[in-house]
Amino acid sequence: xxxxxxxxxxxxxxxxxxxxxxxxxxxxxxxxxxxxxxxxxxxxxxxxxxxxxxxxxxxxxxxxxxxxxxxxxxxxxxxxxxxxxxxxxxxxxxxxxxxxxxxxxxxxxxxxxxxxxxxxxxxxxxxxxxxxxxxxxxxxxxxxxxxxxxxxxxxxxxxxxxxxxxxxxxxxxxxxxxxxxxxxxxxxxxxxxxxxxxxxxxxxxxxxxxxxxxxxxxxxxxxxxxxxxxxxxxxxxxxxxxxxxxxxxxxxx
Numbered sequence: 001x002x003x004x005x006x007x008x009x010x011x012x013x014x015x016x017x018x019x020x021x022x023x024x025x026x027x028x029x030x031x032x033x034x035x036x037x038x039x040x041x042x043x044x045x046x047x048x049x050x051x052x053x054x055x056x057x058x059x060x061x062x063x064x065x066x067x068x069x070x071x072x073x074x075x076x077x078x079x080x081x082x083x084x085x086x087x088x089x090x091x092x093x094x095x096x097x098x099x100x101x102x103x104x105x106x107x108x109x110x111x112x113x114x115x116x117x118x119x120x121x122x123x124x125x126x127x128x129x130x131x132x133x134x135x136x137x138x139x140x141x142x143x144x145x146x147x148x149x150x151x152x153x154x155x156x157x158x159x160x161x162x163x164x165x166x167x168x169x170x171x172x173x174x175x176x177x178x179x180x181x182x183x184x185x186x187x188x189x190x191x192x193x194x195x196x197x198x199x200x201x202x203x204x205x206x207x208x209x210x211x212x213x214x215x216x217x218x219x220x221x222x223x224x225x226x227x228x229x230x231x232x233x234x235x236x237x238x239x240x241x242x243x244x245x246x247x248x249x250x251x252x253x
Contacts, residue, residue, distance in 0.1 A: 036055065099113075119139050
C-alpha cells in the first residue's frame, strides 16, 4: 500500500502543518494569520480594508497542495480516496475541533461565537439633522455553562472606506459591555450618537452589515472577522465634512 515511506512522512508533516495553521483560534481567522502577524508579514494586499491578495491563505494553500501531492505519490492503493479524505480532514477538521472545545473546555470569551450574518447597524438623523445616532444589533452565542461578560467594539477596518467613520462612531465615547447568559444565543443592542457638524463623511449610510467585531476581557482580545462581502445601504448626504474626527464629535456631544 505504501510506495515511498519517506515521501509519506513528508506529506503527513505538510498536512499536519496545514491542519494547525487552519485552526481558527484565538481569532475567527486561521492561525496562519496570527503567524504572519507575529513575523510582521502582510496578510492582505490591502491591510486597511483586508482585501486584495491574501498572502497567508495562499501560503497555506501551497503547503496543502504539497502535502496532498506527496501523500498521493507515496501510496499504491486507494491513494485517490485517501488523498480526498486527508484534504477534507485538514480543511474542515480545525473548525469542528474549535467548536467542540468551545462547548467543553474553553473559558470566558473564547467560548463565545459571533454571528456576523445576523448582525447589522442602522443609522438615523434627527429631524433637525444635527445628531446622527447609530444602533447595532450584534448576535452572539455563549457555548459555556457560565455567564460571560466582555466588552465589544466594532473593528474600524472595513471593505469600504466610506464605512469607517460609521464604525468608529459606534465605539465612542467608550466600549460597550455585554453579558451573555449560559448556553444561549443572544442579540444585543448597542447605540451611539455624535453631532453631525463634526462628522467626517459626505455619504450617509443608512445600514451596514458584514463588519468585524473585537471583544475584550481581562486585557485580552479576540477578533471575529466576517468572511463574506458586506451589504451596505446608503444615500448621498448633506452632512458637513469637517476636518474634526469622530472622536471629537462624540466627546462634544
